[in-house]
Amino acid sequence: MKIGIIGSGYVGLVTGACFAHLGHQVLCVDNDVKKIEMLKRGKSPIYEPGLESMLKENIRRKRLSFATKVDRATRQCEILFICVNTPPKMNGEADLSFVENVSREIARNLKDYRLIVEKSTVPVQTGEWIHKTIKQIQASESLFDVASNPEFLREGSAIHDFLNPDRVILGVSNARAEKILRKLYAPLKANLVVTDLKSAEIIKHASNSFLATKISFINAVARVCDATGADINNVALGMGLDPRIGPSFLNAGIGFGGFCFPKDLSAFLRMSERLGVRFDMLKEALTINDEQKKYFIQKIENTIWNLTDKTLAVLGLSFKPNTDDIRYAPAIDIIRELQHEKVKIRAYDPEAMTRAKQELRDVKFCRNAYETVRNADALLLMTEWDEFVDLDYKRIKKLMRHPVLFDGRNALNPAEMRKIGFKYCGIGRG
Numbered sequence: 001m002k003i004g005i006i007g008s009g010y011v012g013l014v015t016g017a018c019f020a021h022l023g024h025q026v027l028c029v030d031n032d033v034k035k036i037e038m039l040k041r042g043k044s045p046i047y048e049p050g051l052e053s054m055l056k057e058n059i060r061r062k063r064l065s066f067a068t069k070v071d072r073a074t075r076q077c078e079i080l081f082i083c084v085n086t087p088p089k090m091n092g093e094a095d096l097s098f099v100e101n102v103s104r105e106i107a108r109n110l111k112d113y114r115l116i117v118e119k120s121t122v123p124v125q126t127g128e129w130i131h132k133t134i135k136q137i138q139a140s141e142s143l144f145d146v147a148s149n150p151e152f153l154r155e156g157s158a159i160h161d162f163l164n165p166d167r168v169i170l171g172v173s174n175a176r177a178e179k180i181l182r183k184l185y186a187p188l189k190a191n192l193v194v195t196d197l198k199s200a201e202i203i204k205h206a207s208n209s210f211l212a213t214k215i216s217f218i219n220a221v222a223r224v225c226d227a228t229g230a231d232i233n234n235v236a237l238g239m240g241l242d243p244r245i246g247p248s249f250l251n252a253g254i255g256f257g258g259f260c261f262p263k264d265l266s267a268f269l270r271m272s273e274r275l276g277v278r279f280d281m282l283k284e285a286l287t288i289n290d291e292q293k294k295y296f297i298q299k300i301e302n303t304i305w306n307l308t309d310k311t312l313a314v315l316g317l318s319f320k321p322n323t324d325d326i327r328y329a330p331a332i333d334i335i336r337e338l339q340h341e342k343v344k345i346r347a348y349d350p351e352a353m354t355r356a357k358q359e360l361r362d363v364k365f366c367r368n369a370y371e372t373v374r375n376a377d378a379l380l381l382m383t384e385w386d387e388f389v390d391l392d393y394k395r396i397k398k399l400m401r402h403p404v405l406f407d408g409r410n411a412l413n414p415a416e417m418r419k420i421g422f423k424y425c426g427i428g429r430g
């Protein structure tokens with residue numbers, strides 16, 4: 001099949017590379033000319049394990065190409081996936097102007113039947129808007145269908161997730177669209193959930209909101225543990241063994257971030273309000289998440305007293321391991337907040353340094369973890385990259401001015417760290 005991907009970011013590129021890997025002809029479009037130039041040279045503009053080699057392989061096999069204009073994809077491809085960004089507006093609603101622009105461009109170039117699939121995360125009823133917008137420009141409804149196929153990949157394991165999905169959601173309005181999407185996804189042998197468009201849209205927002213709420217729940221429980229001397233890891237273990245609860249997303253820490261959870265939770269909340277549905281639980285999940293960063297800073301102050309002129313070593317800038325994505329990363333917010341208190345920051349991340357350098361000012365970026373901790377008054381572990389868990393902490397201790405360790409991800413063993421001589425502070429670990 002000929003597939004057009006519009007928006008070649010984290011989701012679009014992985015989707016395009018994986019469909020090419022499955023043998024389809026894929027054209028990835030992006031209006032960022034620099035990005036497309038890089039991609040044409042076989043270079044990935046983002047860090048995602050396995051992506052660059054998959055891109056190179058499929059370019060070599062002539063199954064994957066790149067363009068800057070949507071009209072080329074509309075002319076050449078039977079299926080068009082909209083994978084553009086849907087960032088939050090100031091009021092928390094999703095900004096759908098990118099989706100609208102793409103819909104208009106598709107409509108203007110529509111000559112033969114095309115299936116237009118929203119893969120970007122969008123609020124319920126966006127599919128109806130896309131349909132209405134295209135119809136206004138291109139009156140013939142027989143020339144197109146709109147479908148919803150939300151994406152559940154996780155950055156850091158995106159290729160594996162795409163090729164081995166828990167489920168594939170197909171939101172369709174007729175048998176024609178369903179048939180095409182069933183055929184496209186058949187090689188993955190996935191659980192298909194075929195539903196109407198609006199339900200598909202809600203599935204994505206409700207799933208992300210639920211997961212984010214689960215994280216806020218365990219973070220609130222962690223504060224109760226801190227207040228009483230209990231250990232959140234044992235509490236989470238005891239809770240998670242109940243199959244009705246499950247162990248995942250019960251890791252207490254400095255809160256959720258990334259391009260999905262904060263914005264999807266806000267967008268779902270705003271959409272519910274707009275529909276007249278009170279959903280304050282989502283509001284509280286957001287509030288707990290914001291407070292969690294302040295809670296971490298408070299812990300630092302309670303332990304090292306004044307922040308002014310202290311040197312803090314930050315390990316981890318990306319919002320989670322195995323990605324270079326720093327969008328809404330708790331580490332970035334916490335660093336900014338600490339800088340207001342005149343803290344000197346030294347920082348290192350295995351993959352996110354280039355992006356972080358564009359966002360942060362007055363940070364001393366270091367070449368590795370050991371250089372970062374030199375003469376630091378405390379170490380803040382903000383992202384649980386494997387390489388940080390495997391560091392030689394005896395050496396780290398020797399390099400620091402004061403051996404104080406704030407484990408923002410509960411990634412280290414408190415007893416081991418204390419034995420080495422650190423003052424160890426986790427989240428909810430008594």
Ligand SMILES: NC(=O)c1ccc[n+]([C@@H]2O[C@H](COP(=O)([O-])OP(=O)(O)OC[C@H]3O[C@@H](n4cnc5c(N)ncnc54)[C@H](O)[C@@H]3O)[C@@H](O)[C@H]2O)c1
Nearest residue numbers: 007008009010011030031032084085086098120121151155
């Ligand atoms: N990143 C994730 O882990 C993830 C997972 C599931 C769903 N999503 C959703 O997928 C969507 C995309 O997310 P992302 O992380 O890939 O974003 P991204 O910012 O990495 O990529 C979006 C791309 O779209 C391009 N674009 C914008 N307008 C365009 C236009 N008119 N024509 C061509 N290209 C255009 C941008 O230049 C950018 O490269 C969002 O709705 C997001 O919520 C993201």
